[in-house]
Amino acid sequence: xxxxxxxxxxxxxxxxxxxxxxxxxxxxxxxxxxxxxxxxxxxxxxxxxxxxxxxxxxxxxxxxxxxxxxxxxxxxxxxxxxxxxxxxxxxxxxxxxxxxxxxxxxxxxxxxxxxxxxxxxxxxxxxxxxxxxxxxxxxxxxxxxxxxxxxxxxxxxxxxxxxxxxxxxxxxxxxxxxxxxxxxxxxxxxxxxxxxxxxxxxxxxxxxxxxxxxxxxxxxxxxxxxxxxxxxxxxxxxxxxxxxxxxxxxxxxxxxxxxxxxxxxxxxxxx
Ligand code: HEC
Numbered sequence: 001x002x003x004x005x006x007x008x009x010x011x012x013x014x015x016x017x018x019x020x021x022x023x024x025x026x027x028x029x030x031x032x033x034x035x036x037x038x039x040x041x042x043x044x045x046x047x048x049x050x051x052x053x054x055x056x057x058x059x060x061x062x063x064x065x066x067x068x069x070x071x072x073x074x075x076x077x078x079x080x081x082x083x084x085x086x087x088x089x090x091x092x093x094x095x096x097x098x099x100x101x102x103x104x105x106x107x108x109x110x111x112x113x114x115x116x117x118x119x120x121x122x123x124x125x126x127x128x129x130x131x132x133x134x135x136x137x138x139x140x141x142x143x144x145x146x147x148x149x150x151x152x153x154x155x156x157x158x159x160x161x162x163x164x165x166x167x168x169x170x171x172x173x174x175x176x177x178x179x180x181x182x183x184x185x186x187x188x189x190x191x192x193x194x195x196x197x198x199x200x201x202x203x204x205x206x207x208x209x210x211x212x213x214x215x216x217x218x219x220x221x222x223x224x225x226x227x228x229x230x231x232x233x234x235x236x237x238x239x240x241x242x243x244x245x246x247x248x249x250x251x252x253x254x255x256x257x258x259x260x261x262x263x264x265x266x267x268x269x270x271x
Pocket of ligand 1: 040051058
């Protein structure tokens, strides 16, 4: 009996909490607060903010930024100081590379087509649940975009279809005692999937992607046989593979060796 009563009570409380939350989410500006009858509005919060016990219930799947604007001041200020501000080593604006030089350094770190393509960690996010995946991408130095070749139907591709905002990272293993060879490239951008029927699919394969080893051309093949074999392979993968195109909006490169050239370790390129 006692148990039954508490189950009913808990169900009622849960119902109240869930419907209350739905109400906050749907019409944050019209629900009066208990204290002063002012509207309950989710204000901008800092990234480090935490919910206290008086916070409205948060439904699973909702994250802070679904209701609040998140101010990144604390972190971006620190990064900005590293990039452009006054530090013990540099005056404001000193040691900042011109845009073309930053791009040249990025190309040096992650560039190279075909077999010189690089492996990256790609971060995607769906329903506020992040996923990181290792894969190979090729930087197109002209378009300044990255292309990857993937088996269709994997989770990261579903993420990209639902939410094209991605982040990638490339880094070299480094000695954490000295940071001597510290080199890492962080990318923010958007992703798009290119399917087999798109004329760009084959062009990207031919010009950029390292697919030839997969076609297993015989060592003694004539140039004509080789071309026929590669073409058949390109046709054959159109149904089961997709190409991801990543358009970087911002790339931040950290390279310890910049310091020896009188430059800041952190440099940033924006499209
Ligand atoms: C469903 C929408 C919603 C979600 C999700 C949400 N909040 Fe809130 N939050 C609110 C509302 C509405 C208020 C105002 C409540 C009040 O004034 O009593 C609030 C108030 C706050 C406050 C007090 C702000 C102030 O300046 O008084 C903080 C801090 C806060 N939230 C942090 C968070 C954090 C951290 C998360 C993520 C873990 C989060 N919230 C997720 C709706 C939400």
